[in-house]
Amino acid sequence: MAIQRKANVHILDGNQAAAIAAMMSRVQVIAAYPITPQTPLTEQLSRYVEQGELQAEYVAVESEHSAMAVCTSASLVGARTFTATSSHGLAYMHEMLHWAAGARLPIVLACVNRAIGAPWNVLNDQQDSISQRDTGWIQIYCRNNQEIMDTIIQAYRIAEQVFVPVMVCYDGYILSHTEMPVDVPIQEEVDRYLPSYQPHTVLDPANPKNYNLVTLANPRVGVDGKLCHGYMELRYLLQEALQNSKEVIVKSGKEFNQLFGRDYANVFWEDRNEDAEITIVAMGSLAMEAIVAADMLREQGIKVGVLGLRVFRPFPKSEVVQALRKSKLIVVFDKNISYGSEGATCSEIKSALYGTYINAAIRNFIVGLGGRDIKARELVEATKKAIASLKETVVNPDYPEWICEI
Amino acid sequence: MGTRDCNHICDESSPGIGEAGRTGEWRTLMPVIDDKKCTASKLNKPTCFLCWLYCPEAVITKGIPPLINLEYCKGCGICLQVCPVQAIVMIHEEKIAD
Amino acid sequence: MKANAVNLIEQEWILPGNRTCPGCALSLAYRHTLKALEGQCIVTVPASCATVLHGMYPITAVNVPCVNTPFASTGASATGLVAGLKALGKKGITVLAFAGDGGTHDIGIQSLSGAAERQMDFIYICYDNEGYMNTGNQRSGSTPLGAVSGTTPILGKQQYQKDITAIMEAHGIPYVATCSASYPLDLYEKVKKARTIEGTRFLHVHTPCPPGWLFPFSDTIKFGEMAVETGLVVLYEIENGIFRLTSHSESMALRGGNLQPVREYFISQGRFKTITEEQIDELQDWVNARWKHCLHRATNL
Numbered sequence: 001m002a003i004q005r006k007a008n009v010h011i012l013d014g015n016q017a018a019a020i021a022a023m024m025s026r027v028q029v030i031a032a033y034p035i036t037p038q039t040p041l042t043e044q045l046s047r048y049v050e051q052g053e054l055q056a057e058y059v060a061v062e063s064e065h066s067a068m069a070v071c072t073s074a075s076l077v078g079a080r081t082f083t084a085t086s087s088h089g090l091a092y093m094h095e096m097l098h099w100a101a102g103a104r105l106p107i108v109l110a111c112v113n114r115a116i117g118a119p120w121n122v123l124n125d126q127q128d129s130i131s132q133r134d135t136g137w138i139q140i141y142c143r144n145n146q147e148i149m150d151t152i153i154q155a156y157r158i159a160e161q162v163f164v165p166v167m168v169c170y171d172g173y174i175l176s177h178t179e180m181p182v183d184v185p186i187q188e189e190v191d192r193y194l195p196s197y198q199p200h201t202v203l204d205p206a207n208p209k210n211y212n213l214v215t216l217a218n219p220r221v222g223v224d225g226k227l228c229h230g231y232m233e234l235r236y237l238l239q240e241a242l243q244n245s246k247e248v249i250v251k252s253g254k255e256f257n258q259l260f261g262r263d264y265a266n267v268f269w270e271d272r273n274e275d276a277e278i279t280i281v282a283m284g285s286l287a288m289e290a291i292v293a294a295d296m297l298r299e300q301g302i303k304v305g306v307l308g309l310r311v312f313r314p315f316p317k318s319e320v321v322q323a324l325r326k327s328k329l330i331v332v333f334d335k336n337i338s339y340g341s342e343g344a345t346c347s348e349i350k351s352a353l354y355g356t357y358i359n360a361a362i363r364n365f366i367v368g369l370g371g372r373d374i375k376a377r378e379l380v381e382a383t384k385k386a387i388a389s390l391k392e393t394v395v396n397p398d399y400p401e402w403i404c405e406i
Numbered sequence: 407m408g409t410r411d412c413n414h415i416c417d418e419s420s421p422g423i424g425e426a427g428r429t430g431e432w433r434t435l436m437p438v439i440d441d442k443k444c445t446a447s448k449l450n451k452p453t454c455f456l457c458w459l460y461c462p463e464a465v466i467t468k469g470i471p472p473l474i475n476l477e478y479c480k481g482c483g484i485c486l487q488v489c490p491v492q493a494i495v496m497i498h499e500e501k502i503a504d
Numbered sequence: 505m506k507a508n509a510v511n512l513i514e515q516e517w518i519l520p521g522n523r524t525c526p527g528c529a530l531s532l533a534y535r536h537t538l539k540a541l542e543g544q545c546i547v548t549v550p551a552s553c554a555t556v557l558h559g560m561y562p563i564t565a566v567n568v569p570c571v572n573t574p575f576a577s578t579g580a581s582a583t584g585l586v587a588g589l590k591a592l593g594k595k596g597i598t599v600l601a602f603a604g605d606g607g608t609h610d611i612g613i614q615s616l617s618g619a620a621e622r623q624m625d626f627i628y629i630c631y632d633n634e635g636y637m638n639t640g641n642q643r644s645g646s647t648p649l650g651a652v653s654g655t656t657p658i659l660g661k662q663q664y665q666k667d668i669t670a671i672m673e674a675h676g677i678p679y680v681a682t683c684s685a686s687y688p689l690d691l692y693e694k695v696k697k698a699r700t701i702e703g704t705r706f707l708h709v710h711t712p713c714p715p716g717w718l719f720p721f722s723d724t725i726k727f728g729e730m731a732v733e734t735g736l737v738v739l740y741e742i743e744n745g746i747f748r749l750t751s752h753s754e755s756m757a758l759r760g761g762n763l764q765p766v767r768e769y770f771i772s773q774g775r776f777k778t779i780t781e782e783q784i785d786e787l788q789d790w791v792n793a794r795w796k797h798c799l800h801r802a803t804n805l
Binding site: 412414417418419420421422423424425426427428429432433452453454455456458459460461462463464465468475477478480481482483484486487488496 | 509510512514516518519520521522523524525526527528529531532535558559560561562563564565566567688689714720721722723724725726
């Protein structure tokens with residue numbers, strides 16, 4: 001049951017929503033390096049700190065690699081930390097992303113999705129965050145600015161329970177620089193939802209511990225005589241934490257609903273999927289465009305539903321299978337490409353369906369790379385093309401189709 | 407029994423002597439202090455202690471006489487080099503048995 | 505009271521039975537650094553021989569809190585420790601970054617420079633064994649001219665060392681100093697002084713490496729002393745822009761300023777087996793010129 005509360009709607013762009021959410025989460029250390037299109041977010045946070053609205057250390061680092069190193073070390077002394085980046089910045093952070101997850105530090109990172117060079121391109125696609133898929137971070141994608149605000153607040157609640165860092169991803173420009181109405185929570189509500197950070201470890205001279213030492217392949221007995229992990233056991237625990245985090249993500253979403261009246265007890269968004277024969281799958285703001293496309297296709301008598309992926313890591317396999325159980329055709333739109341293979345979300349869907357009774361055809365389209373405009377009309381055309389292809393063959397093609405003019 | 411009982415979720419290490427084992431076993435030459443020559447021992451007062459100061463392993467005590475922890479002394483021989491009165495000699499390990 | 509071997513704190517923060525090679529100067533330098541800080545510190549260490557000293561999970565050979573951090577990130581990691589402690593209102597803990605020359609002169613210079621420009625409140629110690637010794641001795645920005653290494657295997661290094669202390673001084677930080685593991689009391693005094701100063705403090709410590717430089721384990725102190733006596737290493741500190749010679753460099757200057765010739769230092773180390781007489785002469789000229797500059801700059805002679 002959603003509670004009755006007074007709306008506090010502001011017109012905000014995605015970066016402003018993210019900055020307010022970080023402030024309301026009472027982050028204590030922020031380290032960031034400017035990169036388009038994340039820049040207004042980090043500027044806004046430095047303004048909050050300089051104005052005294054946010055009691056935090058703002059560190060204007062000299063690189064994204066350093067931004068994440070500041071976050072990992074600050075987190076190890078017990079501070080709640082935040083950073084934001086895009087594209088090349090995220091790529092430059094890559095090494096430290098592994099260390100944040102490997103040391104189980106609940107850092108939250110806003111990734112304003114942008115294409116990666118070469119060649120230079122500052123516009124949106126999701127190649128940057130998808131390229132960091134295997135770093136051990138939880139990844140949650142937002143469809144609109146309200147979700148950006150709500151997801152960042154939820155991200156701390158999730159991260160600090162499972163001790164896994166969370167990457168909150170939202171599309172550059174399409175969300176980061178586009179204003180829309182956002183219901184802003186009040187601080188007392190956020191404080192009630194988000195207790196202060198209780199670290200699993202703290203660097204302290206009174207109880208000296210040493211973190212991230214060389215670790216052997218096999219377990220080793222510690223000074224207290226207890227058998228401690230080998231490298232592989234530590235890796236297993238990270239995988240287990242991500243596996244278990246799905247439940248915490250759903251629970252945190254439910255609890256969010258109880259306080260704020262917006263329900264996030266889901267790992268993806270569904271639209272008219274109950275009776276759909278065809279399901280369109282998309283992630284991020286593209287999922288909103290897919291709903292418009294479904295409207296248009298429904299008007300033409302085609303039973304289309306939408307699956308808007310929200311949580312990409314951990315990937316919600318069983319939930320996806322459940323949602324797609326009636327589909328005869330699954331059309332997956334990816335704003336990324338695993339070169340030589342296909343779109344990353346398409347691979348996930350296929351992997352989830354393997355060995356189930358679902359024998360739907362799958363068609364993958366690569367769209368919107370480097371800011372290429374993708375409208376509902378084009379999603380409609382692609383879906384129709386996918387339907388027509390079923391007459392030729394039901395075998396899934398080896399490679400995706402690209403919506404471009406080559 | 408698995409490794410969960412250690413309750414670590416990340417690589418968290420505690421201080422311990424002999425982390426690399428009994429490093430005294432690395433030694434081929436063993437330092438021996440001649441108390442008749444050692445300044446601190448001879449004068450029976452806290453003085454000199456250069457062997458203690460320069461030992462990279464912290465295995466020499468700042469006592470009278472200074473004692474070498476042979477369980478961990480790697481036998482580098484720095485103490486012999488820094489001793490101003492040549493009170494330290496290095497002897498071959500196999501001679502200990504003799 | 506000045507520190508001496510008799511009055512120096514007896515407590516140890518480096519534990520016996522660790523993984524350093526016999527005669528390791530880094531171990532000696534680290535030992536006296538932690539004594540000067542009396543263990544009231546949090547340490548960050550990048551990939552280096554100090555990682556080896558720290559040991560293998562779940563046991564560590566040091567009795568201070570530490571985080572081991574990727575190679576390029578030491579300055580940023582120290583920044584994070586400082587920022588985190590400040591945000592939480594924790595006082596009285598010194599943040600210490602302890603990195604090798606590869607981690608300082610080469611891969612770590614960006615994060616160190618950034619942190620120093622921000623005047624982050626930590627002590628950064630570069631222990632300089634003049635190469636990538638942890639990976640088996642490859643050339644670094646601090647390997648001297650003429651030294652053979654894994655990546656200068658036949659000809660020896662053709663370039664001079666990077667003067668990291670001068671680079672750090674140019675950041676306008678309140679304290680920079682050079683030290684040698686062979687002069688542990690001078691190192692101790694400098695760390696102790698640095699502890700009382702706010703802002704970024706940088707100390708460079710010359711740490712001879714027996715297996716990398718190819719000399720006997722017992723001669724670590726001797727080679728460190730020779731480096732100072734020849735002027736290849738000059739012990740000084742610059743506090744708020746005031747340059748002072750210290751320790752043995754100061755006494756050499758006061759005794760007329762004569763240096764020992766560099767030749768013996770080079771020909772008695774295996775790593776200089778291919779050094780030429782011309783290179784030795786060249787290095788002698790370089791040493792003489794720098795020593796003259798130091799004597800000219802020193803305010804305490």
